[in-house]
């Protein structure tokens with residue numbers, strides 16, 4: 092290796108760490124200068140940037156007094172403010188030295204902070220702006236028009252403020268959910284598979300920008316999983332083999348200002364504390380602010396696929412506010428990433444507070460196939476293993492599905508198990524979560540009335556790529 096190659100190798104990961112998120116009103120900090128093609132935050136030389144940004148564990152948090160006028164933190168919340176590194180994603184993941192270093196840096200950042208920030212590409216910035224405009228247009232429609240966007244087979248469509256329930260309490264978020272858009276002739280829809288059906292789009296002005304943005308995030312999700320495989324030192328494909336025809340879905344969100352709610356929920360609470368279900372959640376938020384997360388902690392072990400993590404620690408200390416940084420996505424981890432990695436990477440508990448202004452956000456969930464049955468990864472991290480499946484992931488109790496679906500009426504004696512010695516069935520976990528969050532929705536009522544839930548234990552619903560045999 093010559094000197095130039097050596098320098099390039101050392102520097103490569105650096106090119107992916109740009110700027111820092113600051114907790115100032117809606118300011119983007121992308122005033123990074125460029126050294127030999129690398130974006131370096133102002134005030135850092137290449138060397139300093141490497142040492143400071145990636146190699147030296149630095150607390151990325153800054154404590155602020157509750158009423159710091161400089162932050163966008165919603166009133167009434169006590170939290171420290173996150174200042175996150177912004178990673179820059181490669182156009183393609185090839186397995187280069189830089190990709191491997193980036194994968195390690197991402198995994199380390201998640202293990203330390205529970206959340207990472209990645210720079211949007213110019214194209215993604217455009218797609219997010221379009222999606223945001225479509226979202227504003229949709230949520231401004233009269234209630235009756237929005238409420239008509241419901242489907243009885245899929246959970247896609249409109250969720251009014253106060254309709255979603257987290258830990259038994261109404262959320263104030265107003266949502267348009269987008270799950271895999273399958274028409275009525277599709278075999279899985281004809282076979283009445285739980286949660287499978289069309290997306291009740293209000294119009295093409297909503298459908299097209301949302302679909303374009305989702306597709307772009309799908310590509311981003313796959314790249315991130317490939318990088319995580321390098322970071323964990325597991326075989327390429329260990330994660331991405333589960334996402335063929337992944338059950339990716341999206342929540343387009345609007346939060347009312349805290350003084351203009353319908354009184355169905357808890358004052359100031361947008362969404363209660365929870366973890367999300369799958370592998371990755373890639374999110375964008377406008378400049379208003381409202382997201383809080385908890386960092387991974389030895390003392391806090393959640394295993395949401397076995398016992399609901401909803402509402403946990405909601406009013407405790409130890410939350411971190413994630414201020415909006417324009418031009419970035421944040422990425423947190425879901426339950427299935429935790430299960431697959433035996434708690435080496437843990438699902439990130441988060442919640443949303445209402446601010447003084449309405450807030451728009453977009454959460455894209457990069458998921459395994461609905462039919463995937465997941466098993467913890469073997470090996471990893473240079474042969475040291477990923478950790479123990481201690482508290483939760485190894486306990487293959489058959490009581491799990493009834494506890495996951497807690498408040499719902501799903502737990503009959505014939506309930507399909509979400510986890511057993513075979514692993515965790517993602518489709519059952521997803522269905523349990525949606526039944527629990529939307530106990531009164533037409534989709535839940537139909538699922539129960541038609542006994543669709545019991546299909547979740549059938550072999551075809553637990554075999555990736557299998558299609559139903561139709562008459």
Ligand SMILES: O=C(O)CCC(=O)C(=O)O
Nearest residue numbers: 342344376382443452454
């Ligand atoms: O509003 C946000 O930033 C996050 C929303 C969220 O947690 C969710 O939709 O599950």
Ligand SMILES: [Fe+2]
Nearest residue numbers: 365366367441
């Ligand atoms: Fe969430």
